[in-house]
Each structure stands twice: as structure tokens, then as C-alpha cells.
Amino acid sequence: MDSNGGGAAQARETGTLGKLMVLLDLVTHADAPLRFTDILALAGQPRGTLHRQLSHLVEEGLLELDGDGRYAPGLRLLDFAARSWARNEFRLIAEPHLADLQRATGETVHLGVLRGQSIIYLDKVEGRQPVRMYSQIGNASPCYCTGVGKAALSLLPAESLVDLVASLSFTSFTASTHISAETLLAEIREIADQGYAFDREEHEAGICCVAAPVWSEDRTFMGGISITGPAYRLSMELLHQWAVPVQLAAGRIMEGMRVRLGPRR
Amino acid sequence: MDSNGGGAAQARETGTLGKLMVLLDLVTHADAPLRFTDILALAGQPRGTLHRQLSHLVEEGLLELDGDGRYAPGLRLLDFAARSWARNEFRLIAEPHLADLQRATGETVHLGVLRGQSIIYLDKVEGRQPVRMYSQIGNASPCYCTGVGKAALSLLPAESLVDLVASLSFTSFTASTHISAETLLAEIREIADQGYAFDREEHEAGICCVAAPVWSEDRTFMGGISITGPAYRLSMELLHQWAVPVQLAAGRIMEGMRVRLGPRR
DNA sequence: ATCATTGTTCCATTATTTGGAACTTAATTT
């Protein structure tokens, strides 16, 4: 029988947990705290059932219920995340190289990893300004319109890439955002050849970047690093120049991981 | 079977979710990624059961399984936390006041909230240095040996305070850490009178702080803000002077919350 | 005061989880 080698679509049958995570997603993705009835409408479940599920989530600290009966994400999530982040080896190894790159260019440097269809940002090194702390770290962004995302996609074997791209639903964030699988796939192939990727204001108007892919040997991490900044300051010419240092930094990070993790495998 | 009729102590009966959260705690609190067998020993459950539970957590992205069969916290937790943090109203309202306090004193300023027996740090504003981003934010620290923690405890009604303190297990982090309920309770009473609290190197040697309590009217948030720094620079005399600005900032934060949230309740 | 809406509890039915054992795979020893 098939172990997960084949990589077909997961049936996502995680029973009770799966149902609760859908709720947690619902509440954390909302723009504002939701009342019971709001969630009832969104979740489409019987009232009794929903009530118990929410109660369990609250009891575990994953959600919080304020005095007005509105549900908001729980602070226990912060504790989990802080631990997840603090011990992340990929990030620990990458950090000094990100700082180097930041100093060399003066612009903001990101580290991100592909998870499903999203890039999750693991680190961000900025210039002098008082940092907006979680501003980017932890955020999940689409893979098809970010430099790190496209760099990460260029690491996928042809088949997985086609499957993943086929499952995307494109949102046109700016005039340059890819909105078709064909043009995206064409660019990914180009990126795979070149070894670096650009974001030409595809996610946010006025913001562009150069990115290079980074991966761990066991393919647990497939992501990238990028130099990001305002388009008026970062011409395409400059971004092309920076492709080299970004790739070098990516190489040093992977070397660091081989030294740290390699011996055992 | 018994429903929890009396209702004093929480029976923590969240069924399936509760069991899975125990596992998640186990893995996120470990110092390094754990192998299946390690978790088996720690969790004390049948192998079949544990295997399925871990599989579900992995499928949902709450845990990750690397190429060596080691379980680590999942990156989906970061996404949840980023959302939880970004929309937190208490933090949003407090932020400008924390920045003011930082500028006025030149030292690091924290915002924390009481959750169970822990203080969870919601924000941190530092001086010039390139910020170590999650360094403190999201971290859960004991309430009995931090300035913010003791300030928060001073807000509890007498009965809840006694219950909470009775349930603490004290760890002696430094020579000044409280290790008995009696001395702690005595100090909390003093803090309740004064309206501010000190940390005299009780959690970390060489680090001290002044803190003032902050709370929301519905008591959803009971926490505090603090000015923290190295003991060689922050004399007790200086900390006493800063008690006033910390209390003023705390007052302004609460005023901000009344304006923002008050009208409705 | 009355009606409508929102939120909570109850319990027989249904679905999921449990845990022991059998099985497969990887690592270690002889």
C-alpha cells in the first residue's frame, strides 16, 4: 500500500482535532473578535456542538472569550509560537548570514519556508528603525507572488510543482501579480535555471525584492532568503547585482546546516 | 458519569483536545526535538494511540516530523500566533505609551498579562539595538518573581490570590526569589497598597525592574508594564523615581482602553 | 409586559478514540 511517498492529496482526516482546527482558523483569520452567532453562521454546525467545541478551545487557552461574549485568539498560542521559533534550527543557523546581508545592502532581509501553499516568514532583519516585532515573522503569505515563495517553488520536483500550482487560487494583489498557472510555471522554470527570483511589485505595490532558494538536505525546509525594499530605491539593475550576494548567503546557510545537521544523515 | 457539579477546581475535561494539547506541550517544552520513543516514555501511553495522536498533530501542522524521525513544534503555530498578536487590542492601545516610557527612561519596557500562573509577555520596546524579535514576546514567565507578575497578582481579589499562590511551586532562580507563599503574599499586599512593584533580581541575577499594574474593566486582562534593566545601572533609588512615570503610563493605557472599549459596556 | 433573539444544557444516538497484539522495518550484535 502507499506510504506517503507518492504524495497524493491528503484526505485530511484528523477527526476531532481537524474540526477544532477549522474553528481556530476561523477565529484567528477574522478581522475582529467574533460572537457566537457569527461563528455559528460561518461554521454551519448545530448550536450545541459548536458551543461545546468553543468551550473546549477556551478551556485550553487556544481561544479567549471576553466580557462581551466575543471570541478572540488565545494567548497560549503566543507561548507555543515563541518556543517553536526560539528552537528552530534553520533560523538559528541562518540568522548571522541574514544580518551580514542586511549590513551589506542596508535593506530588509527575510527568511521564509514553504508550508503547504504558503510561505511562513521565520525571520526578518531590518535597518535602524524601531522594529515592528511580529510584523512579518510568523505571517503566512502566498507562494506565487513573493520572491521567497517563487524561489521555494523552484525547488520542487516537476510533478509536485504542477500539483501545487494547480491547487492555487490566484488573487490579483497588484497589476503584476501572476494570475495564471502557465505564466507562473514558466517563471518558476526560469528561476530554477538562474538560481534566483525577483518580486516585481507582485504582492504589494511599490515593494520589490531579490530572493534565492535555501533548503535542507532532507527537504524538511524548502524556502528562501530575500532582500526587500521600496521600488524607488531598488532598481531592477540593483536587484540584478544583488542576486550574487543573496545566492552566496544562501549557500553559506546551507553549508552551516550541513555542518550542524549533516554528520548524522 | 460525574458531571463536574461542584465546580471549584477545574477538572480540565476537554476530552480529545486536552490529551492532544498535553502532547503538544510536551514537545514544545522539550529542549530538543524528541523521537517517538522519547515521547512514548514521557506520555506513558500505548504505542498505537500515541502514534495516531502524533500523526494527527503533524497532519494539522502543529508538529513537524523531520527526516530523522524527530518531532518538533510546527510552523503553523507561528501563523496562529502572529494573528493573535497582530489583532490584540490591549497591545495595540498600550504600544505608544510603552514607546514613550522607553524614550523617557532609555531602558527596555515590557507589557505582560496574567494567564493561569504565568505572565505572558505581549510586547517589548527596546533601545537602539537590532531587536531579537521573539526574544521575550510570547514567553511565559512565572508570576511570583517578575515585576509584571507581582503587579498583576496585586489585582486579584483576596480569595483568588490565596488560591493561586497556594497552587504555585516555587523555583529559586536567584538568592532573592520568593520561595514561600507567606513572604510573597506579604509583598503582594504591600504592592496593592503602593500601586507599583519591584523585581530585585528575583528572576535573573543582575536584572531588576519597576512595574505597575494594568487591567481592563472586564478583568479579561490583568497584567502590567515594567521598566527593566541591569542592576548596575538601575539603582533602587532610580527605580523608586520611575515608579511615578510607570504608574502614569499604566493609567494612560487604561484610559485608552476605556475610550476604545468602554462605550459598549 | 411581550415577543424575538441569542446563548446554554441535556441525553439517546452515532462516530471516534482506545489499546493490545500482530506486523514491518531499521539498527545492532554475533
Place this chain on the structure above:
DNA sequence: AAATTAAGTTCCAAATAATGGAACAATGAT
């Protein structure tokens, strides 16, 4: 290299927890 041990995975009847409809309580509007 074969045998042995340990590590990880799958299976299924029994135990447990989740479900959802309906009754009940609390809140808010007319």
C-alpha cells in the same frame, strides 16, 4: 551475512467521546 533486538506502523473489537435535536435560560427589542 544471519540472527537478534529495538523502533515504528497498522489493525480491530471494546470503551469513550462527540453529535445534534430539542428543551431551557438569559438577554434585548418593541
